[in-house]
Amino acid sequence: MRMIGHLADEAGARTFGDYLYVQGVENRIEDEPGHGWAIWIVDEDKIAQATEMLTHFRTAPGDPKYRTEAKGATRLRAQEEKSQVEWEKRLRQRRHLFRPLHDYGFGVVTYALIVISVGVFLLCRFGMENERVSFLYMTAIQYFDGYITYAKGLPEIRHGEVWRLFTPMLVHMHFLHILFNMLWLRDLGSMVEARQSPWMLAALVLGFSGFSNLVQYAWGGPNFGGMSGVVYGLLGYIWVRGKLDPGSGLYLHQTTVIMMLVWLAFGFTGILSIANGAHLGGLVVGLGWGYLSSLRYR
Secondary structure, three states: OEEEEEEOOHHHHHHHHHHHHHOOOOEEEEEEOOOEEEEEEOOHHHHHHHHHHHHHHHHOOOOHHHHHHHOHHHHHHHHHHHHHHHHHHHHHHHHHOOOOHHHOOOOHHHHHHHHHHHHHHHHOOOOOOHHHHHHHOOOOOEEEOOEEEOOOOOHHHHOOOHHHHOHHHHOOOOHHHHHHHHHHHHHHHHHHHHHOOHHHHHHHHHHHHHHHHHHHHHHHOOOOOOOHHHHHHHHHHHHHHHHHOHHHOOOOOHHHHHHHHHHHHHHOOOOOOOOHHHHHHHHHHHHHHHHHHHHHHO
């Protein structure tokens, strides 16, 4: 903050201060006995602009434009105060984000995804006969003597079966696979629906699943499934959006983030058969989406 000059009388100083405020220049007016009323500019990047305005004001302080535009300062301050109160209210809600689910319940999209995933899991006899839902894989898979074969280039998707780009997220391989994915989806999906909207969650799920599935397909072929790519996408999105836009109401504890990254790194050890491409792809696009969506609020 820097002072750019003085004005002799209080009325003129306050009129000029309000005029600056309406022009987007935040300022402070202070009485300095023996010198007059000091004009302080908060943002140093706008000092040159404000100094030029002060020079013009001194040459014609009675110009009607100053009083006319200064009248809008009261209304503008009231609007900004209201916005600040709403932002602080949303910020205070962050500590309640992990309260029991009965406070805001399952979101519609979250509930539907869980029900469909469990239904597919039962149809596959707990992941033992995934051939029954071959139409959900990115491309048709043929099993022969312990090996799989498939046509390259995703011919089914290119010929209109677009759902295959997203539906591998509904196929789970074993009980623990679906259990942990559904628990994460319950918490993260419900959070997004409660803080934003079901439509927003639906868009995120489609974006994360499509991108992570393509990455995993390029990584190791079509023999994969699960909601992990979506879960990692939601983790990345909520983490970055909550950091950069605290008023969004989205928040992840640091321990959760560390656990997410440790598990991601563990997948690359090869000890377990994990869709690392889907995890990494989902996380990357989630981080990017969270960053871009926060720009308008920062």
